[in-house]
Amino acid sequence: MNIQQMRYVAAIANNGSFREAAKKLYISQPSLSHAIKELEKELDVQLFERTRQGASLTSEGMDFFQYTQPILAQVELLENRYLANEENEKHFSISSQHYDFLSIMISQLVKDFPDYNDFRIFESTTLNVIKDVEQYRSEFGILLFNDSNQAGLSRLLENGELDYEILTTFQTHIFMREGHPLATKSVIELSDLHDYSQVRFTQETNNYTYFAEDLIDFPGITQVIHTSDRATLTGILQRTDAYGSGSGLVEDPRGQGIVLIPLANSPENKMVMIKKKTRKISAIGEAFLTNLKKYFIDFQETQKNKKK
Structure with missing residues (x-):
């Protein structure tokens, strides 16, 4: 039994069929079927019920699936931590609360870095954004700080060994x-x-x-x-x-x-970038931050001109 077989089981369970799982895993269906048969033989249990409609976990398969989920999560964390800085990696990921400027920033990166073959924008809730960066899935996270949340969020960031940088302030x-x-x-x-x-x-x-x-x-x-x-x-x-x-x-x-x-007399709000303290900013990450800071400056200048 190995990690790859655990991933195969998870893929079949999540996709509901060997055929769809094989597509997602970029392997042939016979190879996937053979790997699962070998695993079932080794464990001496049947993991899947196979029908014309697809594949579903047996009771023993469900137990196996649940036991392997924490293991796969830890493996992913290790891979994100230690494989994220490989020089030949052409992947860039950011996580953020929902903001219109994200599509503008990523569109520019796609043009400026045509050799990158994988871009990820993970738009989610505050806690998920923090976890995404903490677990090395994203290089950066974009969050909003204000008088009400800054103390609480700062504690969460410190516990996750995360730094933050103020990108802009706004009313x-x-x-x-x-x-x-x-x-x-x-x-x-x-x-x-x-x-x-x-x-x-x-x-x-x-x-x-x-x-x-x-x-x-x-x-x-x-x-x-x-x-x-x-x-x-x-x-x-x-x-x-x-x-x-x-x-x-x-x-x-x-x-x-x-x-x-x-809003009159509103306290100062901050848009901040969060990152793992130990993670070096990549070249594409530096470009993203430069473009984003310029966007904020230009946006606020445009707003001032509209008021004149």
């Missing part, structure tokens, strides 16, 4: 539909919002407020609508007089029928 913005009663205001006061519903983006199902991406939260809100999907959040804003809050780093809000208005 909290209120999002609402173009025809909203407040849409013509140049600045929003907190008192303006008390009569309106708030749409909040919900992440991990826990009570840690420092995982929240919403930048304002105050008592006395008329109604709160929680959603874990960005498109749903935007759809609600388009169809109601509810509002949301965020960074304001949105490429084309008007194209979505949304306006972004600065």
Whole structure:
């Protein structure tokens, strides 16, 4: 029994058939079938029920699958840690909360680094982004820091042996539909919002407020609508007089029928890059950071010119 056979079992279980698993593993179906038969012979158990519809784990197979998952996870962690710095590797991965600028940055990298054959953008929740970088799956993570979450997130980063660098600072913005009663205001006061519903983006199902991406939260809100999907959040804003809050780093809000208005006297927010302390920044990583910092400078300059 070896690691490769464990991976074969996981691939078949996850894909529901030997044929689909063989495609994902880039091996022939007969080779995969032979490897599983050898493993079943060695273990003296039947791992899969084979039918015309596909393959499913037997009860013994399910036990084997569950026992091997922690092993495969540790192997992946070791590979990410010690194989990530190979000179011949042509892979770049970042993880982040959801932001429009990611597509712009990666599109530029694809043009500037045509010899790279694998790009990964992992957009997820705050905790998953931290774990992704901590476990060497991504070179960088992009997160939002504010007065409410910075202390808690800093502790998590320290525990994971992660550093962070501030990329830009920004003012909290209120999002609402173009025809909203407040849409013509140049600045929003907190008192303006008390009569309106708030749409909040919900992440991990826990009570840690420092995982929240919403930048304002105050008592006395008329109604709160929680959603874990960005498109749903935007759809609600388009169809109601509810509002949301965020960074304001949105490429084309008007194209979505949304306006972004600065919130008066809002505390300073930070967009930060997180990385493993022991991980050297690659050449493509340096290019990514340079392009991203320039994007933030240009974006804020454009916003200033619009206000003149």
